[in-house]
Amino acid sequence: MELAEPARKSSIWEKLSVERIKIELLRTAYGQSRTFLSRFDPRMLIGWYSFFAIAPWFIHNKTVLIGMLLAIAVLTYTSKPSVLVFIVLAFGLVTDTAYMLIVALAFGGGLPAALALSTLTLKLLVIALASIAVFSSMDPEKLSDALLSLGMPAQFSFGVAYGYRMLPILIEEYNNLLYSYRLRGRTPLRKGLLGWRSLVYMGKISILAFYPLILNTAKRTRTTVEALEVKGFTYAVKDPKVKRIKLAYLKILPRDYAFLAISAIYVAFLFWLGNQYTL
């Protein structure tokens, strides 16, 4: 695990280096086990999340949406997500808003039309923040067990946990492959306007480096598949007893019901409030 500082004099690269992304991803995945949301049963959380991921699409009342946003923003704050996730989110929002403004102005709708479109932004924001809050509070193991418990195939839920386990190794390897390109390649002699040639160069090798990564991974998988066979995984998939033993630790406690109840009351209150004062 090394912090890389790729190109010279470019602070943006330092912030966005592969190494940096790896650290942030791992923090998001495994970093915090003690947040407010992590105390609840993962199955309950998935249920709770699916409401906040789907319901906003059918709500057009801005009062309700803003109310939801406030509550979820607080929950997101308690789950201490990584800065990188926010950067990505902010980037999405800014481009989204800009795009809507341009569309609204270009087609003669003017500001009122842009304002109307902003409801969509609000919906997206609620959904995005709910995802961040839930998934950065739930480690991949719990997520995978919850999925298994909710009736997903064992191969799929295993895949989720295994994917996360492989992630740091794959990123490390990707980084080294990228270094291989850099250590034998050559940056463009002229940087071009705003360094666009350098950007194209970096973009090109960033994509090229995926090919050797895929080949290396394919080669590695043979041992993994043999090992899964030896460890009896293929037999466990067919055995309901294994599923029962594995998931025995998942229990829905009174606090899970309490959390659901409070959420339901809050949402009901928002609808009442929305009827009184529509924004």
Added chain:
Amino acid sequence: MALQSTEEQPIIQLDNVTFRYPGAEANSLEGVSLSIYRGDFIAIAGSNGSGKSTLCKCFNGLIPTYYSGDMEGTVFVDGIATAERSVAELSRNVAYVFQDFENQLVRPTVYDEACFAPLNFGYEDYKERGMNALRMLEIEHLRNEWIWQLSGGQKHMAALAAALALDPDVIVVDEPVAQLDPAHARVIYEKLKLLNERYGKTIVVIEHHTEFIADYCRKMVLMERGGRVRWVKSVAEGLSAVSELNEMNIQPPQVTQAFHALCREQAIEGALYPITIEEAALHWGSAAKRELPSTDAYASAASSSRSAGEPLVRFEGVISGYQGIDRKKKPILQGIDLSIHEGDRIALIGNNGAGKSTLLRLISGLRRPWEGKVTVCGRDTRKSTPEELSDLVAFLFQNPEEMFIADNIRQDVEYFLRARQQQGIEPFIEDVLRRFKLTELQQRDGRLLSGGQQRRTTLAIGMAMRPTIMLLDEPTASLDIASRKELTLLFDQLRDEVKAVVVATHDMQLVADWANRVIVMNEGRILLDTDSRTVFQHPDILDRAALVAPQIVQLCGRLGIEPACLSVEQFIAYMERAQREELVYGIG
């Protein structure tokens, strides 16, 4: 088909087994008959491609259940033919730790990994079984560690624990030394010994490091090309067959080689040679007691040629490191001052995490110092990109597969020159390929080559860059002896073209044979900067850096020979001289 159960029944028995992989042109195993008894500690040795791994995959039923090739003969495990049982059933009897053990670990933490197999078999007490396995290996403290944060040795331990969780009778370990540094390999062997002695497990290792075989195993199977078993002997007998082993490209322990060269004539036919340092010290204890002054004959090699003038690389008070998952900066190098001169052949040694790779990355420009300054041929690395520095520095990674970025190895070798749009490079490329014996292989993808061929390719890639300085990270890791010898010879090719070479390594043989300057690192600092002879005279420093001196150097220490001989040849020359002088004194 079940054999009669008796007291003396072998735990594993092969009856005239022949196997061919689907689509292969030749048999991988040919008429193998072999019995392994309960409580054995047995080594399977043989050159590359002699079917060692194939043999061991018969033990746990992967062959023929998983690989459906052509199989004749029968394999019995605990008296029952494997053909009648599934791989999963068999894994309760036979556990397998793969050579690339990292890919065997499928769960996020050590504890999860250990519990995984018992859980899959539906044991209610799977947690207890997992913990038991960790307890047997005394690694309970690792239970909550993430797999990806473990060192290589710890990962191997985790793979072993996972294999132990089903409480098998037999444990098969495929080349434990190949991927680990010598100190960690010894730790693994100590654990295997513990499992064998305290818990009565039968241990089968695939191994060609004969010094480990001599120290830990009791029996030895020698495989030869075509997948035949040449013989099964006790380890003492087996390792004494020096010429036969050499023929198979297996290097007997250094003390055994020395004995073979010195005492062949006197030894009685069929007598056993010394195979461990203890035995050798006993044998030569009297002969070498007498003080012999060291002579210039072999002292000259030690003097390193420090040429005057501007150093090629200069480190001034360099601090560097990485950022942890908690976003805290963790310094790896703490104040390094170092100059590398023309003509230096530097071996950079030290335990894992000592900062060797970080140091190499600083020279290549992949990483910048947090504080201090690194200058390469007069250029400040903070003001240059790795692309610019690659005109001067070639950096060969530890894992060759991370260097194969083109469609075939010829294109990999050309990549650097093509990127610089150089014309008329064909003759030069042809020459490099020929020198590294890659002409035949040039159209192949690097990933599909053997370990030794992959290393040769990375060296060729480095050479085609015509660098001033070459950096190599663990170039001899996971190579068999023959490929290692070959690689050391190829290093001599570098000498004429490259002004300085830095090799980070655990391979003390390479240190003794090749380096003219040795830098020992520990906890981000330079402990010692000296030549290869002096470094072995500091056992305390070697200990701190988790290094083990070559056997012959250790023997010299035992016998009080100073300065120590660095190679078997030097030792033989020394002993012959000692004998001659004794003769002279005797007459006089």
